[in-house]
Amino acid sequence: MTKELTIPIALPTGSFDAYVGAAYQLPMLSAEEERSLALQLRDQQDLQAARMLVMSHIRFVIRIARGYSGYGLALPDLVQEGTVGLMKAVKRFDPDVGVRLVSFAVHWIKAEIHEFILRNWRIVKVATTKAQRKLFFNLRSSKKRLGWFSREEVEGVAEDLGVKPETVLQMEARLAARDLAFDGPNSDDEDAPATPAGFLPDHSMEPSAQLESTDSAAHLQEQLGTALESLDERSREILQARWLSEKKATLHELAKRFGVSAERIRQIEKAAMKKLKGQIAA
Numbered sequence: 001m002t003k004e005l006t007i008p009i010a011l012p013t014g015s016f017d018a019y020v021g022a023a024y025q026l027p028m029l030s031a032e033e034e035r036s037l038a039l040q041l042r043d044q045q046d047l048q049a050a051r052m053l054v055m056s057h058i059r060f061v062i063r064i065a066r067g068y069s070g071y072g073l074a075l076p077d078l079v080q081e082g083t084v085g086l087m088k089a090v091k092r093f094d095p096d097v098g099v100r101l102v103s104f105a106v107h108w109i110k111a112e113i114h115e116f117i118l119r120n121w122r123i124v125k126v127a128t129t130k131a132q133r134k135l136f137f138n139l140r141s142s143k144k145r146l147g148w149f150s151r152e153e154v155e156g157v158a159e160d161l162g163v164k165p166e167t168v169l170q171m172e173a174r175l176a177a178r179d180l181a182f183d184g185p186n187s188d189d190e191d192a193p194a195t196p197a198g199f200l201p202d203h204s205m206e207p208s209a210q211l212e213s214t215d216s217a218a219h220l221q222e223q224l225g226t227a228l229e230s231l232d233e234r235s236r237e238i239l240q241a242r243w244l245s246e247k248k249a250t251l252h253e254l255a256k257r258f259g260v261s262a263e264r265i266r267q268i269e270k271a272a273m274k275k276l277k278g279q280i281a282a
Contacts, residue, residue: 011058016076023058031100038095053090053101054083060102061086064109071117078113085112131163135171220280227279234258235272242269 012018029037029052040049065078089105097104118136139157154172158165183197203209228236238258241249251262251269258265 011055016079019076020062023062026056026058029053029056034101035095038093038101041090041093042095050087050090053093054087057086057090057102057105058083060105061109064106065113068113068117071121073117073120077120078116081112081116082109085109088112131161131167132171134161135163135168139168139171223280224276227276230279231272231275235268235275238265238269239272239276 011022034053037046037049037053040046041053061082062079065075065082068078069075085108086105089108090101092108093101093104114133118133154165154168158168161168183195228239231239238254241254251265254265255262
């Protein structure tokens with residue numbers, strides 16, 4: 001087969017425009033060539049035949065992906081997902097059925113693109129059921145004007161798509177909504193939009209919570225004091241100088257003070273910290 005020599009191993013990846021241009025330069029397969037390659041893949045597991053089937057149909061993936069450019073997602077990502085669908089179609093293609101690969105692959109290409117859009121269009125997935133998915137990809141084209149649907153339009157769309165009017169209204173509201181950060185930016189502006197976190201009750205100032213926090217802090221302070229008393233004098237002084245003083249002492253300063261090496265101070269500090277943690281955790 002001569003066309004094997006005209007199909008490159010891979011398309012250029014440095015530029016998407018170059019990728020598209022190279023994809024449209026690839027030769028299209030005739031029905032006989034397509035069937036021959038499909039038989040080689042099915043009967044002999046010929047990966048070279050599978051590669052040629054995929055590469056020769058990349059242009060169709062690009063064409064389909066461009067139809068979904070209105071969802072705000074990058075076209076290269078849509079093409080990538082569509083190519084995954086094409087590869088799945090090539091793997092399942094049966095040349096004995098009597099249909100061309102492009103007709104068979106359309107479903108798989110669109111299915112992968114649909115799934116990618118639903119995963120990435122919003123932070124929270126907007127369509128989970130079969131009816132919601134159908135609405136998501138058809139509701140925009142059903143709108144004849146800007147603004148919300150009238151009751152008659154809702155019922156008409158519901159009848160056309162075979163879903164309940166309530167499902168149409170719910171999906172219309174989801175499509176009109178936007179992602180909102182839970183906390184939002186820290187701002188003292190009273191006109192700033194409210195965020196979900198702003199509606200949660202603040203329990204930190206309740207008397208019971210403050211009393212619990214005070215008791216917990218006092219208990220930890222008492223444990224720390226008891227644990228420090230259990231250390232020998234040198235270890236206690238090193239920990240206090242390294243961690244509890246306002247001006248932290250360095251290892252070399254303590255080494256000079258106690259007449260040992262800085263490494264020895266580090267070892268004493270490590271052993272004291274281990275003992276201290278054991279005393280507090282007990």
